[in-house]
Amino acid sequence: MTQRFEGATCLVTGGGGGIGAGTAKLLAAEGAHVIVADLSLERAREVAAEIKAMGHAASAHSVDVTSEASVAQLVDESWRENGPVTMVVTCAGIIKIQPFLDLPEADWDRTLDVNLKGTFLVLQGVARRLVREGLQGRMVAVSSVAGRGPRADVADYAASKAGVISVVRSAAMALAKYGMRVNAVCPGVVATEMTYAIQRMRAEDSGGDPDEMLAGAVAGIPIGRIETPEDVARAIAFLLSEEAGYVTGQALNVCGGLEFD
Amino acid sequence: MKGRFDGATALITGGAGGIGTGVALRLGREGAHVAVADLTVSQAEVVAARVRQEGGRASAHALDVTQAEDVQRVLGEVECLAGTVTLAVTCAGIDSQFAFLDLPPEEWQRTLAVNLQGTFLVMQGVARRLKAKGAPGHIVAVASAAAKRPNPTQAHYGASKAGVVNLVRSAGVALARDGIVVNAVCPGVVDTAMTQAIHMERSLLTHLSVEESLDRMIQAIPIGRIETVDDVAHVVAFLLSEEANYMVGQAVNVCGGLAFD
Ligand SMILES: NC(=O)c1ccc[n+]([C@@H]2O[C@H](COP(=O)([O-])OP(=O)(O)OC[C@H]3O[C@@H](n4cnc5c(N)ncnc54)[C@H](O)[C@@H]3O)[C@@H](O)[C@H]2O)c1
Ligand SMILES: NC(=O)c1ccc[n+]([C@@H]2O[C@H](COP(=O)([O-])OP(=O)(O)OC[C@H]3O[C@@H](n4cnc5c(N)ncnc54)[C@H](O)[C@@H]3O)[C@@H](O)[C@H]2O)c1
DSSP, X not given: OTTTTTTXXXXXXXXXXXHHHHHHHHHHHTTOEEEEEESOHHHHHHHHHHHHHTTOOEEEEEOOTTOHHHHHHHHHHHHHHHSOOOEEEEOOOOOOOOOGGGOOHHHHHHHIIIIIIHHHHHHHHHHHHHHHTTOOOEEEEEOOGGGTSOOTTOHHHHXXXXXXXXXXXXXXXXXXXXXXXXXXXXXXXXXXXXXXXXXXXXXHHHTOOHHHHHHHHHHTSXXXXXXXXXXXXXXXXXXXXXXXXXXXXXXXXXXXXXXXX | OTTTTTTOEEEEETTTSHHHHHHXXXXXXXTOEEEEEESSHHHHHHHHHHHHHTTOEEEEEEOOTTOHHHHHHHHHHHHHHHOSOOEEEEOOOOOOOOOGGGOOHHHHHHHHIIIIIHHHHHHHHHHHHHHHHTOOEEEEEEOOGGGGSOOTTOHHHHHHHHHHHHHHHXXXXXXXXXXXXXXXXXXXXXXXXXXXXXXXXXXXHHXXXXXXXXXXXXXXXXXXXXXXXXXXXXXXXXXXSGGGTTOOSOEEEESTTSXXX
């Protein structure tokens, strides 16, 4: 199982974050050259440096996924430096806890821009180039269990993640004839900075203790433990691999039993 | 990939059928002892012999999954021969085509007995033995994309497979904390005897030729080709592996984009 991605170049957006970094490391360990792209070039560099220190191949780039021009530039640079990008994982995402009645329009727009439009722009940007060159690719978008169910205090985030599932289905249908597969994963409660920030925000609103709140959330996961970035990364790697050759347009719940449909 | 299942004991019900054979060969190559169980032991033995021919370990067992005592007996046999079953794949299944208004209650009952009750009996039997030993394990049920779509000429089949999807959720959550990982796959149109038979029967209902009936179905598959048993076996093997340990009670569509939820 070690060299499934030998010779392939994989773009990971949000690669400086928890899930992105875990995914980038796993793919690099299995032979891919990983382009770690993030709004924070500093974090992208840290992750790329860690990968290189492990003896694998990576480079760091800055990108703002909400900007078509920024994505186009990332795609161009990636191609120039490492050849065709035949695998993509979109992990860039943001979240902010706010009661539904107080959710400001500007925050709604921002969340949808990063999580949904950003995913679309990256999938479309890479797919365009692949189709133009007659190449095939495999893409995985990181959605969330929040895209499957109601979320009273993150209505914008939940809508954006439901949108990601939808755009993945549409892209899969549109790109099937070019031999491209597009899928999503829906993680649950992952041990990353995003989750810790959520607990801090929720604790602030309710006057509770963030650690206790996280422990409560974890106790509600049927499998009984928090999800690791590697749990997500393994499912992403599977979807990128040849083994998933007949799987397209799907959103895999990798969540310890939190969500089903 | 060789050796992923070294030392494991796998039970495959319906193991003499198309998908069962593909899964048996795959698990045999990856190191498992494969217990091939089907209605007719001589047919199961043909598959077991193929596994051995490839250098794997296999045994053949007569099993009617609708009979609880039969299931117990086979689990006992396999345990004596090769150790506790730690991997189980339930492929036993039947299908038939009837216009909804003509569907006889006996056919409904027979189909539910094999596809749904049979899956339950095997799943519960395997899990009980694992639990008694305190051992982890992986179970994959073969449901169908039909579980998620309307089935005007096979309402009984669709209902049985939708039942399997829900059973897998219940079992998945019930067993998650015991380290018993339960998931399902939902194949689409697989190149097996069952699919040939379906289109033979449908041609009688629709007055299309068998070839036309199957061709129309294949044309509707976004990925543009019929599914192979290996397409299914790859995903089954993933769900049986440690890689899928954070997936609980999921039904993964492996159908080239025919179904989504
Ligand atoms: N943590 C969880 O429990 C969880 C659960 C389900 C889904 N997710 C999703 O997984 C993905 C990764 O989340 P994480 O937990 O690793 O969070 P994280 O905050 O650690 O990482 C997110 C990364 O995205 C980057 N980013 C934000 N805006 C960007 C932009 N405009 N352009 C480029 N990069 C940008 C951030 O700089 C950060 O590095 C997100 O889409 C998140 O919604 C997370
Ligand atoms: N072929 C497809 O397109 C397709 C699509 C989706 C799902 N499936 C499912 O995949 C599974 C395998 O199907 P296949 O295509 O390999 O069909 P198949 O007919 O080749 O195999 C089914 C096997 O189940 C066995 N079986 C039937 N009743 C049994 C019983 N009571 N006890 C034990 N064994 C019994 C049969 O003898 C046969 O060997 C079935 O559950 C089927 O519903 C098939």
